Amino acid sequence: MKKYLLGFLLLLPFFTVLSGQAPNDPLVSKCLLSTGPNAKYLKDIRIQLGQATSESEYRYKANMSLWKNTRYRFTMCTADNSSGQLILNILDDSNKKVLSSHDAKTDTIYPYVDLICNKSGVYQIYFDFTEHQSGSGVTIVSMIQ
């Protein structure tokens, strides 16, 4: 019995460290590590989508204020069990396309996109998974200095 007690006491700090780690969503934790050394966390947006049958527009929309004189980084992370890869499109308040993380011409998907913002305002941030497949993912919005 003493042996078990000793074993448990030795393991206890390990459990405590694990349960004390932040944040608790492993995908968010992983994604935070990939934002880069000069990035400072601002917001996370979690997306989970099923398979779409039709060729619809980007299916998940969030709204966000972005400010002039700020360089924002949008880091996209896709969960391992996803069929598609997370992509984003940003439009301004007049529906003008500002950026996309997916270059359809070359079929390149960028893992992060920096926006050097020169117009303060409300922006529409659209997400989907490539070819409207199912998947889950997170986007970390950070500020870069």
Added chain:
Amino acid sequence: MKARAIILILLFVFIISSCRNASKKPEELVLAGTGTLTEPGKSGTEVIEEIYRNYSSSLEIANLFQVAGVPFSSTYLASSLKAGEQTSPFEKALYLGILGADLGYLNMYEKTGTSMNLVASIKELAEGLNVGQFFDFENIKRLSLNRSDLDSLLFLSLDSYKRIDEYLRENNRSHLSSLVIIGAWIEAQYLATQVVKQYPEELLKDRIGEQKNFLRDLISIVSPYCGQDEKFIELCNYLRNISAKYDNVKISYTQGDPISVEKDGGLVITQNDSSIVDMTDEQLAAIIDITGDVRNKLIANK
């Protein structure tokens, strides 16, 4: 027998600790039906709320200070505010917002080791509003003292506020949630206006001028509560007084095509649309004065 009892106690402590942490996150994931938007159709008001219910104002302001090379100063903080002396939910919620903005400012400058008193005050105010369970005090304290993982600290601090906000709104206490937002905005605006007095950088002046539209929408969010009681009437009047100083500030826009460059595997977009603030020195001075006046009235312990 004794050993078994100790193991049971330790297991109980471990399970409680695990359960506390397990209560987070998954509910934020929304699984979409086939071909549907994950986010239900939102009304105009809900969209505005989504945008303005954020507690990152002070982080973005502090980021701008750092871009402009402004050093940290503790003199701007609401250090005279005594969390334990606040009795009404109105003050507790408002001060929760004010101190949240100060915490963001400290965190951005990585003055995390000195923020312990502030974190303790935030915890006290949150507990006073019965939302202490959403403020992850232990982990914020640990990360603050370690100074090792700023991003996780920023995440946890903002996430705690987001959870408090969600809980208050879901439990018919939206008026308190609005007070937290107002407190956070006023303090961030106060920080910006104090700093610009010493460091009159154009980018800081622009950010203050751009608050015109933000403040207009903030007032529209709180307007349902403006007649609720005397304290709300007074607070809404304060906001309107600040807004009035923006009446002649003009914001115009120019258009241009963005420039994209691939860099280190990512994409860098320079936006060539721009917003231009037209604000005189006199208008700025009036905004600085009214903001300082309102903020100092709010933090004066009545």
